[in-house]
Amino acid sequence: MTSKRKRAMGGANWSLFVLLLIALFIIINYLSFRHFKTYDTTFSDEFSLSPQTKKFLKELKNDVEVYVLLPIGDVGYEKVSRLLDSFKVESKRIKVEYVDPERDKGRYEILLKKYQVTNPDSVVFVSGDRSRWVERDEFLEYEYSMFGEPPKMKGFKGENSFLNAMYDVVDPRKPVIYFTVGHGEKFDFDESGKGASFFKERLSKEGAVIKTLQTAGLKKVPDDASLVIVAGLNIPFTKEEEGVLERYYEEGGSLFLLIDPMFKEGNEIEFKDSGLEDLCKKYGLELQNDLVVDPEASLLEGRAQTFYGVDYSSHKITYDLMKNKYPILFTLARSLNIVDPQSSDFKCEKLISTSEKAWGETNLKELKNVKKDNEDYAGPLCLASLIENRKNEKSRMVVIGDSDIISDGTILSGLGGNTIFALNVVHYLVKMENRISIPPKQIKSSSIVLTSTQIVTNFIVVVIIYPLIFAILGVWVYFRRRR
Amino acid sequence: MNKLLAITKKELLHYFYSPMAYVVLWAFLLINGFLFYVILSALSKTASPPVSPLSIIFGGSFFFYLLTIVITVVVTMRLGAEERKQGTFETLLTSPISDFEIVMGKFLAAFIFYVVAWLFTLIYVFIVKAYQKDLDFGPIISSYLGTLLLGMFFISIGLFSSMISKNQIVSAVIATLIMTMLLGITFLEFISSGVTREIFHYFDILTIMDNFSKGIVDSRNLIYLLSGTAFFIALSEKSLEARRWQ
Numbered sequence: 045m046t047s048k049r050k051r052a053m054g055g056a057n058w059s060l061f062v063l064l065l066i067a068l069f070i071i072i073n074y075l076s077f078r079h080f081k082t083y084d085t086t087f088s089d090e091f092s093l094s095p096q097t098k099k100f101l102k103e104l105k106n107d108v109e110v111y112v113l114l115p116i117g118d119v120g121y122e123k124v125s126r127l128l129d130s131f132k133v134e135s136k137r138i139k140v141e142y143v144d145p146e147r148d149k150g151r152y153e154i155l156l157k158k159y160q161v162t163n164p165d166s167v168v169f170v171s172g173d174r175s176r177w178v179e180r181d182e183f184l185e186y187e188y189s190m191f192g193e194p195p196k197m198k199g200f201k202g203e204n205s206f207l208n209a210m211y212d213v214v215d216p217r218k219p220v221i222y223f224t225v226g227h228g229e230k231f232d233f234d235e236s237g238k239g240a241s242f243f244k245e246r247l248s249k250e251g252a253v254i255k256t257l258q259t260a261g262l263k264k265v266p267d268d269a270s271l272v273i274v275a276g277l278n279i280p281f282t283k284e285e286e287g288v289l290e291r292y293y294e295e296g297g298s299l300f301l302l303i304d305p306m307f308k309e310g311n312e313i314e315f316k317d318s319g320l321e322d323l324c325k326k327y328g329l330e331l332q333n334d335l336v337v338d339p340e341a342s343l344l345e346g347r348a349q350t351f352y353g354v355d356y357s358s359h360k361i362t363y364d365l366m367k368n369k370y371p372i373l374f375t376l377a378r379s380l381n382i383v384d385p386q387s388s389d390f391k392c393e394k395l396i397s398t399s400e401k402a403w404g405e406t407n408l409k410e411l412k413n414v415k416k417d418n419e420d421y422a423g424p425l426c427l428a429s430l431i432e433n434r435k436n437e438k439s440r441m442v443v444i445g446d447s448d449i450i451s452d453g454t455i456l457s458g459l460g461g462n463t464i465f466a467l468n469v470v471h472y473l474v475k476m477e478n479r480i481s482i483p484p485k486q487i488k489s490s491s492i493v494l495t496s497t498q499i500v501t502n503f504i505v506v507v508i509i510y511p512l513i514f515a516i517l518g519v520w521v522y523f524r525r526r527r
Numbered sequence: 528m529n530k531l532l533a534i535t536k537k538e539l540l541h542y543f544y545s546p547m548a549y550v551v552l553w554a555f556l557l558i559n560g561f562l563f564y565v566i567l568s569a570l571s572k573t574a575s576p577p578v579s580p581l582s583i584i585f586g587g588s589f590f591f592y593l594l595t596i597v598i599t600v601v602v603t604m605r606l607g608a609e610e611r612k613q614g615t616f617e618t619l620l621t622s623p624i625s626d627f628e629i630v631m632g633k634f635l636a637a638f639i640f641y642v643v644a645w646l647f648t649l650i651y652v653f654i655v656k657a658y659q660k661d662l663d664f665g666p667i668i669s670s671y672l673g674t675l676l677l678g679m680f681f682i683s684i685g686l687f688s689s690m691i692s693k694n695q696i697v698s699a700v701i702a703t704l705i706m707t708m709l710l711g712i713t714f715l716e717f718i719s720s721g722v723t724r725e726i727f728h729y730f731d732i733l734t735i736m737d738n739f740s741k742g743i744v745d746s747r748n749l750i751y752l753l754s755g756t757a758f759f760i761a762l763s764e765k766s767l768e769a770r771r772w773q
Binding site: 069082083144494514 | 543561563568570654659663721742744751754
């Protein structure tokens with residue numbers, strides 16, 4: 045064989061080898077691109093999905109198309125794409141398309157029009173002919189500076205909002221929620237913007253149909269009711285109205301009672317009944333006439349009647365709040381006392397309690413100088429309770445000694461726990477537990493602050509001494525070799 | 528296996544009996560140390576963003592890639608080119624050692640040197656731990672894993688360049704070019720869209736290192752870095768085989 049031919053053969057052999065190697069590399073990486081797994085090594089499971097999201101994705105029977113309408117450099121882009129990647133790991137039915145508003149302008153405009161998206165930076169979920177879009181404020185939490193600095197991303201709540209959006213497009217059930225009226229309720233659910241608009245909007249956004257229920261003269265709760273909410277009474281319920289709620293509950297209905305301490309009108313402040321005391325007592329829960337004061341968990345010094353609930357049970361309603369230490373803000377609350385029910389078919393379970401230092405103030409005459417005394421109820425006090433009906437498991441009831449937990453003011457002053465808790469209660473009561481809210485993932489502040497002395501010490505150690513050791517070693521090796 | 532380890536030992540002795548290894552380690556720790564000091568000083572200011580100093584060290588700055596390229600190029604550029612220049616390759620090729628053992632022996636030696644260099648950066652972890660009691664070790668472990676895998680990939684590129692080059696400078700230039708091109712995928716990803724962008728995203732080393740530094744170990748990243756390493760090792764072996772028949 046001539047050397048020219050030998051070289052040509054060698055060249056062909058080389059080219060074939062390189063081509064095969066490239067083909068193998070592409071096949072391996074294509075398979076890895078299609079079938080992948082991610083492992084979260086953070087101790088706090090920062091990048092892991094909650095069990096309910098995993099369960100939902102694993103059981104997904106319909107395809108869900110996701111359109112990410114965010115520019116690549118957007119502050120939430122990376123978090124969104126990471127989360128959607130985790131969704132894809134759990135289910136092959138999730139199809140994701142990223143559409144940059146600047147670069148894919150045509151496609152972006154078509155999608156905005158097709159799915160009637162009015163907010164430009166959104167993520168759209170589509171299944172069959174149903175679609176739901178989630179705007180940026182629903183998946184990002186910001187911290188605003190008072191000094192004119194740009195807002196910082198504080199938390200990422202994409203898992204919760206995306207999961208709920210997917211529920212909406214694959215499960216079109218719409219629970220009907222009735223709010224009672226006619227008792228001077230402080231929230232007007234017929235009109236928006238009256239005291240509890242955030243809560244109402246969240247319920248509507250999650251697919252609930254909100255209606256009001258005039259209980260005066262009512263014989264029966266409407267058949268379409270998935271839940272009846274009694275919140276912020278000023279005028280007590282009559283015996284007949286109480287009876288309507290009792291029958292509704294015992295026949296498999298769901299009740300959510302948010303009952304503040306109520307006061308008589310007149311010169312001297314005195315407690316009055318809400319008209320629902322007998323109903324609650326029948327099932328083993330006493331509505332105590334007191335004002336809860338918790339100096340240890342108060343929001344502001346000197347205003348111990350506004351405080352955070354600190355002790356949560358491990359029930360699924362409060363489990364994630366407990367795990368993520370999300371506080372729920374109460375203001376002017378009454379305590380609840382678990383007593384023996386009339387029938388062993390009912391059982392009360394504490395959901396939230398105060399600290400041990402709290403007490404239930406019973407003397408309204410000395411409100412300007414409140415202090416714990418013998419007549420007061422001693423802490424820890426129950427603030428929210430769940431009533432189970434063993435005879436009819438469809439019957440569900442949650443009682444809270446404060447209606448302000450759903451007010452706009454409290455939701456805005458709190459740390460996010462109130463909305464999550466109230467929505468969790470509603471999801472549980474309308475038998476849609478799989479929609480229990482997942483608290484946002486906080487963006488961890490892991491920076492460290494050093495004093496100037498510590499900074500100088502670090503400089504000497506890591507920049508001078510430490511590398512110098514290797515320089516000395518090098519010099520030593522050099523002279524040793526010369527010898 | 529013994530022959531492979533003998534080659535590894537020979538190369539390692541060559542590294543550590545030469546003052547050059549210590550100059551490289553000194554420069555590596557000086558730059559990393561200075562970077563660490565700058566990061567700590569910057570993060571100690573009240574208006575600084577809440578970022579972990581270690582995530583910047585591992586893939587969060589330009590210096591990480593610069594150091595990785597420099598150290599992998601320096602430790603690999605002489606592996607093949609130097610043997611050819613000194614004429615010791617012929618002796619090696621006529622000995623009863625397979626091409627695979629030669630290539631893997633050299634690769635292993637360069638990788639051990641790289642691992643040793645990064646092990647010395649553990650001092651930064653101890654320093655951060657001293658100031659931050661609730662330090663999460665998960666992302667630190669994954670950062671080291673990512674750094675080692677990236678090192679393997681770059682060393683295999685350096686080894687291949689050295690095997691096909693006649694002198695060390697050419698080898699260093701080729702290796703640096705390939706590594707820079709791989710890092711340039713970030714730019715291609717930025718200017719593309721749709722499926723093309725997804726493909727570039729898959730191969731983007733900056734994204735891969737960002738995952739590792741945050742504590743995410745993604746099978747796609749592992750497969751890419753490992754298959755890339757295997758690809759260049761196979762090419763190196765083939766170049767050695769071609770040289771045998773020249």
